[in-house]
Amino acid sequence: MGASTYSRRVSLVAVLRLSxxxxxxDPQWLVPSLIAPVIFGLVSYELFTGAGPWxxxxxxxxxxxxxxxxxxxxxxxxxxxQDRHLGTLEPTLxxxxxxxxxxxxxxxxxxxxxxxGGLIVFVVVAITYGHPIPLANPLEFxxxxxxxxxxxxxxxxxxxxxxxxxxxxGFVQNVGEFAFYIxxxxxxPVVLLPFWSNPISLVLPPTWALDALxxxxxxxxxxxxxxxxxxxxxxxxxxxxxxxxxxxxxxxVERHVLEAGDLNDW
Amino acid sequence: xxxxxxxxxxxxxFWVNAIFAPRTSLGxxxxxxxxxxxxxxxxxxxxxxxxxxxxxxxxxxxxxVVVGNAVATVTYSSVFSVCQTTDNEKEAGTMEHxxxxxxNRFALYFGxxxxxxxxxLATVAVAIVYAVTIFHVPFxxxxxxxxxxxxxxxxxxxxxxxxxxxxxxxxxRTSIILGNIFLFLGLLLSGAxxxxxxxxxxxxxxxxxxxxxxxxxxxxxxxxxxxxxxMLTLWGYVxxxxxxxxxxxxxxxxxxxxxxxxxxxxARF
Numbered sequence: 001m002g003a004s005t006y007s008r009r010v011s012l013v014a015v016l017r018l019s020x021x022x023x024x025x026d027p028q029w030l031v032p033s034l035i036a037p038v039i040f041g042l043v044s045y046e047l048f049t050g051a052g053p054w055x056x057x058x059x060x061x062x063x064x065x066x067x068x069x070x071x072x073x074x075x076x077x078x079x080x081x082q083d084r085h086l087g088t089l090e091p092t093l094x095x096x097x098x099x100x101x102x103x104x105x106x107x108x109x110x111x112x113x114x115x116x117g118g119l120i121v122f123v124v125v126a127i128t129y130g131h132p133i134p135l136a137n138p139l140e141f142x143x144x145x146x147x148x149x150x151x152x153x154x155x156x157x158x159x160x161x162x163x164x165x166x167x168x169x170g171f172v173q174n175v176g177e178f179a180f181y182i183x184x185x186x187x188x189p190v191v192l193l194p195f196w197s198n199p200i201s202l203v204l205p206p207t208w209a210l211d212a213l214x215x216x217x218x219x220x221x222x223x224x225x226x227x228x229x230x231x232x233x234x235x236x237x238x239x240x241x242x243x244x245x246x247x248x249x250x251x252x253v254e255r256h257v258l259e260a261g262d263l264n265d266w
Numbered sequence: 267x268x269x270x271x272x273x274x275x276x277x278x279x280f281w282v283n284a285i286f287a288p289r290t291s292l293g294x295x296x297x298x299x300x301x302x303x304x305x306x307x308x309x310x311x312x313x314x315x316x317x318x319x320x321x322x323x324x325x326x327x328x329x330x331v332v333v334g335n336a337v338a339t340v341t342y343s344s345v346f347s348v349c350q351t352t353d354n355e356k357e358a359g360t361m362e363h364x365x366x367x368x369x370n371r372f373a374l375y376f377g378x379x380x381x382x383x384x385x386x387l388a389t390v391a392v393a394i395v396y397a398v399t400i401f402h403v404p405f406x407x408x409x410x411x412x413x414x415x416x417x418x419x420x421x422x423x424x425x426x427x428x429x430x431x432x433x434x435x436x437x438x439r440t441s442i443i444l445g446n447i448f449l450f451l452g453l454l455l456s457g458a459x460x461x462x463x464x465x466x467x468x469x470x471x472x473x474x475x476x477x478x479x480x481x482x483x484x485x486x487x488x489x490x491x492x493x494x495x496x497m498l499t500l501w502g503y504v505x506x507x508x509x510x511x512x513x514x515x516x517x518x519x520x521x522x523x524x525x526x527x528x529x530x531x532x533a534r535f
Contacts (some may be wrong), residue, residue: 039450043315043459047331055322115342129385161321178310187314187320 011097015105037067062187067117151205154242193219208235283377308393334458336393344383348428353441356456406491420481423508433518477507
């Protein structure tokens with residue numbers, strides 16, 4: 001094993017461990033990322049009451065995705081902003097390990113925490129519903145749920161990379177939150193949106209993954225006309241594309257920072 | 267001699283806090299955030315819930331949730347931003363200086379609410395324009411005055427509620443959790459998305475304590491062209507919520523101040 005590979009693995013594990021310890025030391029941050037989704041889940045559940053048993057899944061999937069947004073996308077995207085706030089961005093970027101491995105460690109933990117969040121939302125809405133949740137394929141549903149969070153993490157990694165160049169990370173994430181929920185169709189099928197907006201939605205990996213998840217979970221679901229498998233192809237393709245973009249942006253970021261010697265320009 | 271000096275001190279404290287707090291102690295008061303809160307968040311939040319209501323097929327659901335969320339978006343600039351004022355003061359290490367200053371506390375605290383009140387007014391006004399023009403919510407002609415009074419009172423009451431949460435945050439390490447809870451709780455308990463009557467009775471009582479509940483009712487009634495008697499009753503409830511909130515926030519502030527001065531420390535809060 002080369003020294004650089006060893007350094008990267010050690011850094012990845014160290015960042016992962018630090019993320020877990022930070023979370024355990026201050027787990028209150030799960031609360032903000034859960035309050036909104038749980039409440040949105042209950043509100044949408046109330047709105048969907050009487051619309052049929054399958055609609056409870058819309059509430060669960062939508063609110064679960066919001067929770068995952070909170071923990072995964074927000075957490076991962078904010079990773080860079082947090083470094084900037086703490087003054088650790090420059091030292092981290094000049095460390096021998098590529099910055100992407102530091103972000104990756106955070107993303108992995110945020111993904112796991114996001115799954116916890118999704119699970120809590122599922123349980124809250126299920127208890128409110130008071131009946132067994134009508135899941136056609138529970139195991140496949142679970143696997144797809146994990147895949148949805150991976151697609152969210154891919155968006156989060158791109159955000160994390162891009163946020164090195166801007167101090168508007170908080171603005172984009174707070175003000176753009178509902179726009180992202182609408183664009184990805186987290187609580188309703190994207191086909192309900194005006195046709196002109198569909199290409200924008202399809203740029204986002206979670207749009208494909210959520211549509212596939214609904215095809216899997218809801219019998220008779222009317223999503224994109226191309227069906228489950230093409231949704232999966234789109235989800236995998238866009239996720240890989242996002243990861244590729246993130247890797248490229250991270251390399252560019254590191255080169256820029258080392259050339260400029262500081263990050264004050266951004 | 268002392269009276270004009272006191273008056274000047276009150277006015278100066280009010281205006282200094284009104285002007286500087288958005289740049290220092292209030293949260294999310296950067297110009298880009300304020301503009302985003304006024305123009306983008308109402309549109310996206312209303313659109314989101316309009317699509318959910320549309321999918322659920324609730325009769326009259328879209329107009330109902332659109333109006334409810336138009337008013338509920340006031341929470342961002344009134345509650346979420348304002349409740350961080352004491353938190354930021356502690357984080358910046360300026361709380362001690364504030365406590366030993368002779369500044370009038372009411373002027374100091376309420377002055378901080380001025381810009382959020384204006385931002386809240388703008389947010390709801392823009393959201394109502396979206397509701398009527400984009401979502402075609404029925405709007406009774408001749409009720410512009412009632413609507414303006416309803417929006418203004420709601421903005422004041424909600425900022426008062428934000429100050430109250432800021433007062434509670436004096437005793438906490440962080441106000442973000444509190445802000446998040448009340449930012450979204452209103453969507454569930456205030457009748458923004460469905461009538462309060464569908465909730466269990468204890469939750470209805472909690473909802474009745476929120477100024478947002480009465481603000482939404484007042485705006486709905488104004489849009490429907492409700493008679494003056496109904497409007498006066500609703501305005502009374504909104505104003506009462508605001509006055510009680512500000513009174514409680516001042517009481518919390520005074521208690522905190524007395525405790526801090528008696529122990530010589532605010533470190534344990």
